[in-house]
Amino acid sequence: MNASVSAIVPVVAFLTLYILSGIRVINEYERGVKFTFGKFSKVCNPGWRLALPIFQRMVKVDMRVTVMDVPSQVAITKDNVSTTINAVLYFRVFDAAKAVIEVSDYFNAISQLAQTTMRNTVGEVSLNELLQERERVAMRIQSIVDKETDPWGIKVTAVELKDIELPGNLQRALARAAEAEREKDAVIIKAEGDRIAAENIAQAAEIIARSHGGLFLRTLSTLTDLSSDQSNTIVFLLPIEIFKALEKYVKS
Template identity: 30%
Template structure:
């Protein structure tokens, strides 16, 4: 075997190995391989090892994971003739690999075209204020419309998310002024609420202080009244005891002793030079027993 024969043999082996390697595919879990044999779909293979017939079979990989399409800014005209720029994302997942290969040649381009047309139609039916406020509504309308169209392509649109809505510059400036005015209003309301709460707290504190003061005065008055009552009781008890002692002492005195006490009192009163004494008639009645006693004493002395 000549050197040329060896070279040709090695070349043939390399070509065969390249052909075999090109027709042996390892399909991962998140992919499927749509196999076309002589231009006709014969199966959807995978995951795992897939062997194709050289020059007859053709394998087209299809990703089953959720993917997204980024739609650049689209200028739309609202119902009140205001231009707005909107960009959004389309999230989708291939549900039928065979249909995604056979039914549509460029799914991404077709989805962007349908989404753009639907977006302009939806925005054209509502005013600018509603476009800014109804973002979720626009998302849902776009998703439903896209899902309805892409279902025949074996693709499921899972979500549509608007990322940014840019109104005209003059509208943005007006919105900024409105936001500033709203912030000022909220600040004023917050300040007024704070003052009101502070006034309420001060009034509440003054009220509680007055209540406590009145309660203290009430307790003090009660204590003073209780003390005065106890003092009055003690004074009354003392006076009653004194009266009882006087009454007991008076019961032991006879008319003579009383008369002597009376004269002693008159003597003390008459000791003052400017004092005039008026003697009532009852005094003379009191003197009769004393006079009778003196007469008895005189007669007794004379008889001796």
């Protein structure tokens, strides 16, 4: 009897250690893809799960949104301008089984796909479109990458273009063009102001011309403003309206 017990104890201890070694803890943000004898069995939800050593294997997949920094790429635009562009890509796994079975390394695969797509998309637009419509270009990249990664069980949620670097000579040319544009706007605004001022002066002259003594009163008002400073020398010009008023007074 004692011999039988002595033989069973090691077996029980071995089985206990064997089972305990197969316990896997899956966090809330993870899913476990279980394989039995090399074949896909099921996707395990968060909690304690058992994967028997030798017979079964479990691969954990992170289901959270992942941020990927797409390395800088030298791309040529549609109008043959060389630019250096980089971006940031956001994606998440929505099917853990496909992410493990359909692609060997989905993180590296998405990175390479994003780099290629970014170069191709930049080559389809001109430099002005790239600079002025960055959101549209980013959405174009997102739609292409998302379509290609859908069979892998991966959803690309957003793509943002971080920086667009232009050659030094092109930057100087753009700066000169922008400066010339601002000077043109300044000249147009000044000319518009002169036109409005001339129209107002013409209207004021017409009003003064229709009023007897209006020019004389305006002259006196100007002299009043100048007389406040004693250092000014005032040259007083008599308008012809004064003589007309005196002539009417004498005749009356």
